[in-house]
Amino acid sequence: MAEQVRVVVMQAGLGPLDYAMPAGQSLEAGQAVLVPLGPRQIMGVVWDGLEGPAFTGKGLRAVAGVLPLPLVPEPLRRLCDWVADYYLASLAGVLRMVLPSVAALGERQIVEYRLSGTQPPRLTPERSKALAALEGRAGTVRDLARAADVSEAVIRGLVNVGVLAAETVPAGQLPAPPDPDFAPPALEPAQADAARALTEAVAAGGFAPFLLEGVTGSGKTEVYAEAIAAALRAGGQALVLLPEIALTAAFTARLAARFGSPPVAWHSDLKTSERRAAYAAIADGRARLVVGARSALFLPFKDLRLTIVDEAHETSFKQEDGVHYHARDVAVMRAQFEGATVVLASATPAIETRVQAERGTYRHLLLPARFGGAAMPDISAVDLRKTPPVRGRWIAPPLAAAISETLARGEQVLLFLNRRGYAPLTLCRACGEKINCPNCTAWMVEHRLTRRLACHHCGHEMTVPPACPSCGEPDTLVACGPGVERIAEEVAATWGAARIALVTSDTITSPARAAALVAAVEGREIDILIGTQLVTKGFHFPELTLVGVIDADLGLSGGDLRASERTFAQIAQVAGRAGRSAKPGRVLLQTHQPEARLMQALIHGDAAAFYAHETATRRDLTLPPFGRLAALIVSSEKEPEARAAAQALAEAAPARTGLQVLGPAPAPLAMLRGRHRFRLLVTARRTVPLSAILRDWLVRVPLGNSVRVVVDVDPYSFM
Ligand SMILES: Nc1ncnc2c1ncn2[C@@H]1O[C@H](COP(=O)(O)OP(=O)(O)OP(=O)(O)O)[C@@H](O)[C@H]1O
Numbered sequence: 001m002a003e004q005v006r007v008v009v010m011q012a013g014l015g016p017l018d019y020a021m022p023a024g025q026s027l028e029a030g031q032a033v034l035v036p037l038g039p040r041q042i043m044g045v046v047w048d049g050l051e052g053p054a055f056t057g058k059g060l061r062a063v064a065g066v067l068p069l070p071l072v073p074e075p076l077r078r079l080c081d082w083v084a085d086y087y088l089a090s091l092a093g094v095l096r097m098v099l100p101s102v103a104a105l106g107e108r109q110i111v112e113y114r115l116s117g118t119q120p121p122r123l124t125p126e127r128s129k130a131l132a133a134l135e136g137r138a139g140t141v142r143d144l145a146r147a148a149d150v151s152e153a154v155i156r157g158l159v160n161v162g163v164l165a166a167e168t169v170p171a172g173q174l175p176a177p178p179d180p181d182f183a184p185p186a187l188e189p190a191q192a193d194a195a196r197a198l199t200e201a202v203a204a205g206g207f208a209p210f211l212l213e214g215v216t217g218s219g220k221t222e223v224y225a226e227a228i229a230a231a232l233r234a235g236g237q238a239l240v241l242l243p244e245i246a247l248t249a250a251f252t253a254r255l256a257a258r259f260g261s262p263p264v265a266w267h268s269d270l271k272t273s274e275r276r277a278a279y280a281a282i283a284d285g286r287a288r289l290v291v292g293a294r295s296a297l298f299l300p301f302k303d304l305r306l307t308i309v310d311e312a313h314e315t316s317f318k319q320e321d322g323v324h325y326h327a328r329d330v331a332v333m334r335a336q337f338e339g340a341t342v343v344l345a346s347a348t349p350a351i352e353t354r355v356q357a358e359r360g361t362y363r364h365l366l367l368p369a370r371f372g373g374a375a376m377p378d379i380s381a382v383d384l385r386k387t388p389p390v391r392g393r394w395i396a397p398p399l400a401a402a403i404s405e406t407l408a409r410g411e412q413v414l415l416f417l418n419r420r421g422y423a424p425l426t427l428c429r430a431c432g433e434k435i436n437c438p439n440c441t442a443w444m445v446e447h448r449l450t451r452r453l454a455c456h457h458c459g460h461e462m463t464v465p466p467a468c469p470s471c472g473e474p475d476t477l478v479a480c481g482p483g484v485e486r487i488a489e490e491v492a493a494t495w496g497a498a499r500i501a502l503v504t505s506d507t508i509t510s511p512a513r514a515a516a517l518v519a520a521v522e523g524r525e526i527d528i529l530i531g532t533q534l535v536t537k538g539f540h541f542p543e544l545t546l547v548g549v550i551d552a553d554l555g556l557s558g559g560d561l562r563a564s565e566r567t568f569a570q571i572a573q574v575a576g577r578a579g580r581s582a583k584p585g586r587v588l589l590q591t592h593q594p595e596a597r598l599m600q601a602l603i604h605g606d607a608a609a610f611y612a613h614e615t616a617t618r619r620d621l622t623l624p625p626f627g628r629l630a631a632l633i634v635s636s637e638k639e640p641e642a643r644a645a646a647q648a649l650a651e652a653a654p655a656r657t658g659l660q661v662l663g664p665a666p667a668p669l670a671m672l673r674g675r676h677r678f679r680l681l682v683t684a685r686r687t688v689p690l691s692a693i694l695r696d697w698l699v700r701v702p703l704g705n706s707v708r709v710v711v712d713v714d715p716y717s718f719m
């Protein structure tokens, strides 16, 4: 009998299949192959450890070919198994995160295109957009389409008329290897203690999870850089995960200064040639230090000794489409399978992480003070009930005075409001109509810079209508409430001479733009930064001494279980940008409830009291991490079908002590991208095998073709 192998085929809905070994070859687990499926050939990966009897019938087909891809190593295979099992995903879906497209890996040479200088014979709006965006860029058709946010057809059209010229490039170059001893800093005593604990764990090998908690500006980066150096000295690889790719450029520069050579980057903004080079080098071990977005967790590292999750409290580590996983938790699991060190670094660790540290599962390292003797900023409240801004304005007199003083001293100001665009709501003065997204239960957000209304959920855009779409009255639409663009308008009107930078995902669209921003702020070309949560992370600007939080109450309205925690962390982080160097920092929180526990904890710098109270509440209510949650989101384009399916699921709900199913209820976002949505929430004791129960439940309920059920284990979004 021919030897056979089990292959996970890259096709949703299909389980693993058995194939005969190709004649005269033996295949290892982890090998990417082509296999016949019906009349086609599809990609798959030889897998091990799967249950189920082997195929014994006649007509076993043979593996058609071996793909020139690195093996998926054993620890990564086990991680894939775990992710598929825990998050109820298909192995094929998880493997799609591991394997890049074959096209990107098959070729040694890559054809890239760049602007040739020729003008197009015909200029469409799409073409103008592409021309503006592609200045100075090179990439494949797909890279350029993504960079310019136009279709590949538009790019191919420009190639055909000679506006984009082809050039053949070798797959990208790797930076020189990092040198662990290039420029180590002298550490302060608390830093040195923490660094020693980390380097010892890395040198010893074996699974070692850490929480590195250090106040903002305490020099966590310098501490974990020592752990990276230890991993490099031991001949292994290290990975740093960042919550936001926009931050990679500034961060890369810091690591380059420490190690004499930049790390290898991994994120969605890479060109195909760079991606190919990085992937190959990560797999064969030449890429020693990698900095990446959460997707880097699924790369086939040859010898991963250390993973750092920087800003580990960030909820953007939770992936909300495709496989719904939490990169922080997956990083810990990968370290466990690799037998490696993992460090969760944060000034405001999540309650989940704090509890692990209290239980002793993670070792807790603490940096209690800022580096270089810098003081923590002075935080106080601006009571909007007592000193409100004038009508139609959002900056109250005490904050305005502080801004003027700071500018007069030649120092920099940061204003934080976590809302993109100009105004969150556009309303008709005549009939009260609110302009909604046609596809979602959401208001259209005005973006004055682009003169459009945009839905932040589905991306739908339209121009601001000249008349009310409901009553037809002309010129009655008014913008309600502020977004960052509106704050910028107010700032420009009040401090006309100040140089302003708007920092949102609309303006900082790439690592290159982020780097330019950092350079402008460091070069004192900017006086006032106005931004969304993007400005709360990681930045270190010595001349920035005033932070104003425009609406400290904003995050609390959502009411989900982490609303307070998230608001606290966000404000503490943005406050932490003030006075990080020699000059003292000051933070003003505009709020309607200065007496609230959360505000008081921020003002008095009493994070411990805040977290103790939040943790106790979670424990009392058996909420995560003391209990478990999973959400099922049932959706269909047809409302009755979504409703009926959600009802059917509820009726078939597992009856089991320690487990409770709530709902169905229409989701707060009752319609999203044209689909009607219902939610069920499952709460369970920690000891209940939640994933297995969910899996059994879901296969028992037949659902219509139009119905989709998304399972979100450990949900962070309750919309
Ligand atoms: N041992 C050291 N020697 C020289 N400079 C240091 C040292 N430790 C920290 N620094 C500097 O102090 C500043 C703050 O450090 P860093 O940005 O790492 O803080 P952090 O803990 O990451 O803060 P945050 O959480 O707010 O981002 C940086 O400019 C860093 O280069």
Ligand SMILES: [Zn+2]
Residues within 6 Å of the ligand: 437, 438, 439, 440, 442, 455, 456, 457, 458, 459, 460, 673
């Ligand atoms: Zn929408």
